[in-house]
Amino acid sequence: MKTSARVAATPQGKVSAKKPKSARPESRLAMVRRARRINRELAEIYPYAHPELDFRNPFELLVATVLSAQTTDLRVNQTTPALFAAYPTPEDMAAAAPEDLEELIRPTGFFRAKSRSLLGLSQALRDNFGGEVPGRIEDLVTLPGVGRKTANVVLGNAFGVPGITVDTHFGRLVRRWKLTGQEDPEKVEAEICAIFPKSEWTMLSHRVVFHGRRICHARKPACGACPIAPLCPAYGEGETDPEKAKKLLKYEKGGQPGQRLTPPPDYPGLPAPPLGGGAVADPGA
Numbered sequence: 001m002k003t004s005a006r007v008a009a010t011p012q013g014k015v016s017a018k019k020p021k022s023a024r025p026e027s028r029l030a031m032v033r034r035a036r037r038i039n040r041e042l043a044e045i046y047p048y049a050h051p052e053l054d055f056r057n058p059f060e061l062l063v064a065t066v067l068s069a070q071t072t073d074l075r076v077n078q079t080t081p082a083l084f085a086a087y088p089t090p091e092d093m094a095a096a097a098p099e100d101l102e103e104l105i106r107p108t109g110f111f112r113a114k115s116r117s118l119l120g121l122s123q124a125l126r127d128n129f130g131g132e133v134p135g136r137i138e139d140l141v142t143l144p145g146v147g148r149k150t151a152n153v154v155l156g157n158a159f160g161v162p163g164i165t166v167d168t169h170f171g172r173l174v175r176r177w178k179l180t181g182q183e184d185p186e187k188v189e190a191e192i193c194a195i196f197p198k199s200e201w202t203m204l205s206h207r208v209v210f211h212g213r214r215i216c217h218a219r220k221p222a223c224g225a226c227p228i229a230p231l232c233p234a235y236g237e238g239e240t241d242p243e244k245a246k247k248l249l250k251y252e253k254g255g256q257p258g259q260r261l262t263p264p265p266d267y268p269g270l271p272a273p274p275l276g277g278g279a280v281a282d283p284g285a
Helices: 003-009 028-045 058-067 073-086 090-094 098-108 111-128 148-158 168-176 185-193 198-214 242-246
Strands: none
Touching: 028 198, 058 073, 058 111, 058 148, 073 098, 090 111, 098 111, 148 185, 148 198, 168 185, 168 198, 185 198
16 A cells, blocks of 8 residues: 555645445454554654653663653653763762752652652662663563563663554554553563564564554544544544544654654654653643
């Protein structure tokens, strides 16, 4: 379906899609084929998909991912420049005064609990891993505040180890697409891993999250502007009128800044502003 990329690149383009007719239950084989086609379409729509946290090394990505709980990547990206200027290494952060660390990360919310996690993981990296972030999931999940989701983010994007990252957006979309009925993130991860080749896991995660943040929103998906609408069993849950749907698009699809202050060179949108630097993207995405 080569028209998908053209529609995505030109938000003014209209998508003509009808809600799939109800029929016999979809077979496992048909579901897998549809899921893989969705992934191929998303690869055309978001060839620039990437992790939306700013980082320069595995330690910065680990810290940023821990901070991203219960807040937006944008807010984390606006907060970490000052944080990493003060504490560039695990050894530096491990020696931080809790009240100083809390003040620096306050904009991300839940700053006391996050401060305890950052101090704990930094001390563990210093004492148990020679000040280096380990490249195995078995080691990463032993760090305070680090679960499978955070570990997969770090492994996939800092070490090149394939993994599915089941965040809120990912879980919501794969359920909306009827690829799984599971709610538990680890069960979602297992079921989705069984559908796709391992080599696709990391980029699939980015593409799905990109789509959830830009088009397939939780409360009001932009169905009428969605290039993969013909593959979606939930088509019609959101706005189907193309012109009205176009107004719901976010970030680069809506002509707005992205979430990263330092996006990759191939990102077609605008960089996000620094903390206190003016208008920002929708904080609820």
